[in-house]
Amino acid sequence: MKSKVGMLVRPARMRKRRMAAVTGMLALGTAVLVTGCGTSATTAKAPAGKKSSTPSAQTNQGGSIVYALSPQSNITWYLPLINGANDTTFNTEMTQQMYKPLIWIGDGFKIDWKSSIASKITYNKQGTVYHVYLNPKWHWSNGHPVTSKDFLFTWDVIKATSSAHAPAPWPFIGAGTGDLPNGIQSVVANGLYEVTVTLKKPANQEWFIYNGLVQITPLPAASMDKYPDNMMKEMKYLGNGATNPKFDKVVDGPFELVKAVPNQEWVLVPNPHYDGHKSTVHQLIFQYEGSNSAEFSGLKSGTVNYGYLDLSQYGSKGALTSMGDTITPEYSLAMAYTSLNMYPGSKTKKIFDHFYIRKAFQLGIDNSAIAKAVYHGYASPTDGPIPSVPNTQFFDPALQNNPYPYNPLAGKQLLESHGWKEVNGVMTKGNEKLQFVMMYVSGSQAETDEVVLMKEDWAKEGIHVTLKPVPFSTFVSIVEPSQPNSWQIATGTEWFYNGPGYYPTGGQLFATNAPSGVGYSNQKEDALIQASHEAGANAEATLHQFYQYEEYTAKQLPLLWGDNVATLAVHAPNLHGSVQYADAVVGYPQIQYWSVSKSSSSN
Numbered sequence: 001m002k003s004k005v006g007m008l009v010r011p012a013r014m015r016k017r018r019m020a021a022v023t024g025m026l027a028l029g030t031a032v033l034v035t036g037c038g039t040s041a042t043t044a045k046a047p048a049g050k051k052s053s054t055p056s057a058q059t060n061q062g063g064s065i066v067y068a069l070s071p072q073s074n075i076t077w078y079l080p081l082i083n084g085a086n087d088t089t090f091n092t093e094m095t096q097q098m099y100k101p102l103i104w105i106g107d108g109f110k111i112d113w114k115s116s117i118a119s120k121i122t123y124n125k126q127g128t129v130y131h132v133y134l135n136p137k138w139h140w141s142n143g144h145p146v147t148s149k150d151f152l153f154t155w156d157v158i159k160a161t162s163s164a165h166a167p168a169p170w171p172f173i174g175a176g177t178g179d180l181p182n183g184i185q186s187v188v189a190n191g192l193y194e195v196t197v198t199l200k201k202p203a204n205q206e207w208f209i210y211n212g213l214v215q216i217t218p219l220p221a222a223s224m225d226k227y228p229d230n231m232m233k234e235m236k237y238l239g240n241g242a243t244n245p246k247f248d249k250v251v252d253g254p255f256e257l258v259k260a261v262p263n264q265e266w267v268l269v270p271n272p273h274y275d276g277h278k279s280t281v282h283q284l285i286f287q288y289e290g291s292n293s294a295e296f297s298g299l300k301s302g303t304v305n306y307g308y309l310d311l312s313q314y315g316s317k318g319a320l321t322s323m324g325d326t327i328t329p330e331y332s333l334a335m336a337y338t339s340l341n342m343y344p345g346s347k348t349k350k351i352f353d354h355f356y357i358r359k360a361f362q363l364g365i366d367n368s369a370i371a372k373a374v375y376h377g378y379a380s381p382t383d384g385p386i387p388s389v390p391n392t393q394f395f396d397p398a399l400q401n402n403p404y405p406y407n408p409l410a411g412k413q414l415l416e417s418h419g420w421k422e423v424n425g426v427m428t429k430g431n432e433k434l435q436f437v438m439m440y441v442s443g444s445q446a447e448t449d450e451v452v453l454m455k456e457d458w459a460k461e462g463i464h465v466t467l468k469p470v471p472f473s474t475f476v477s478i479v480e481p482s483q484p485n486s487w488q489i490a491t492g493t494e495w496f497y498n499g500p501g502y503y504p505t506g507g508q509l510f511a512t513n514a515p516s517g518v519g520y521s522n523q524k525e526d527a528l529i530q531a532s533h534e535a536g537a538n539a540e541a542t543l544h545q546f547y548q549y550e551e552y553t554a555k556q557l558p559l560l561w562g563d564n565v566a567t568l569a570v571h572a573p574n575l576h577g578s579v580q581y582a583d584a585v586v587g588y589p590q591i592q593y594w595s596v597s598k599s600s601s602s603n
Helices: 089-098 148-161 205-211 231-242 292-301 311-316 354-361 367-374 408-418 445-459 472-479 524-534 537-557
Strands: 065-069 118-123 131-133 185-189 194-199 255-261 267-271 282-290 307-309 326-330 334-340 380-383 421-423 426-429 436-439 464-470 489-496 564-567 567-570
Touching: 065 292, 089 255, 089 267, 089 282, 118 205, 131 148, 148 185, 148 194, 231 282, 255 354, 255 445, 282 292, 292 307, 292 311, 334 354, 334 408, 334 564, 354 408, 367 380, 367 445, 367 472, 367 564, 421 537, 436 445, 445 464, 489 564, 524 537
Parallel strands: 065 282, 065 307, 436 464, 436 489
Antiparallel strands: 118 131, 131 194, 185 194, 255 267, 267 282, 307 567, 326 567, 334 489, 380 564, 421 426
16 A cells, blocks of 8 residues: 555555646746746756755765565566556656656656756747757766667657557556657657657647656667567567566666565665765665554564554554654645446446436545544545645635535435435345445555445445455556456545656546546546647636636546545654655655664654
């Protein structure tokens, strides 16, 4: 049950993928973090609010950081281009340590140029032509520079693996996000460190940069391009290597993977050839945890430097703080939800396609009570695709009041008004019954408590659910379009706006045939999503377009809205930098800035 990728917190909910938004960035039709063609881009600066990267005087060179994963979580994929079945926060967190992305999104949802392969991006007024300048300081661990050749190789791989006909284990999860790859007219190298990307039609510049270009994490062409004249073989080669921890021989990130033992640990060491801030630790260990109690024991004994406190264990926090541990509640731009299977071919599609059915389900969820009773107030009810906490300009003020407040009586009456009658406690209509199996992510008592409350409240409406706990790895392998009848209702995940796209529109989730959707299809929804990708006459007009999408989506219930739960990160007293360099709202920590000492002084 990992919280957000890299985000140093973890609630009792299992997190699936995250996308990252751009709070603070939304000047939408204008250049905020990048500049228009002919002007100079913002120079690299330290992330706002960050302290000096210089290690503390009390910090020793060496030592180990033991980073506890969420219970029952394995790392299964080792390439930064990920397929659907392996699109988890844990896998992305690993690849972020080994490969530098073209664009690093830091706190405030601003581009941190210091941690990006790109030094700047410029574009024309129409939003059709983008010049990407690569910073020549970056090199691969074999000494070769990161160049436009690596950019073009990666682009060719993205194009090929985005095809529905790509060989297993593809396709690439980012296909369709940011108009990649079909919205791209051409990608051309203008030199060793410059690339020009031309779109087929104009686009909101920030939307394309934060959803399109952000997906490019250069791969080392010299070592990985084994079949330059046969992309089918290349895709198979990379697909096979992606699950092999020994495949990543050449990297450009702050760490190198030297050991991987499923259900045990993944050991990384600092990359001595890294061109950014070099880690001072001897090794970084991602450690498997069998349960929340096992992780708690590791934190309490001091064998774990960094981990998470499940909110079901909140009453025992004193056992950690009394030892000097720091606990930080953190919220990210994320959306917790329950999925109703509307996949084409599923037996439940004809029921869940009815808006009034989805509305009845939502009326039977008491998110406010769950936030208080289960999550000790460290949760904020969400009433749509954008959470109200953390506060960002993407949250539509019109949604301050929940359009569907908890009211199981109204939900039951709504069903009855459509011809459903309660028979032996279950709403029945002809041969159909509102009786389903709800799958949820196991390993967390808080998650179990939540689904029990949902089950009890839905029963008041005549909706009967049987609860089915499964490990997270099983969960993500089952909720797939290729298995339309393997599940009915699924809960226990969150969507984080931090990959594959960062601009928080719903194309990846709510558009017809969305790659991470659950079968919801609505022509008006498609049109509103498309409009949010286009630049308005000014920033206010563009934001208004976004609010139209947000409000319509909130009320249409393509998913059932839940609570955005804060994750509670636990930092050992000898761990330094883990608060400052958490990049918590986005969710990818810059662990190369973390360090350990023999001192017990606080982070």
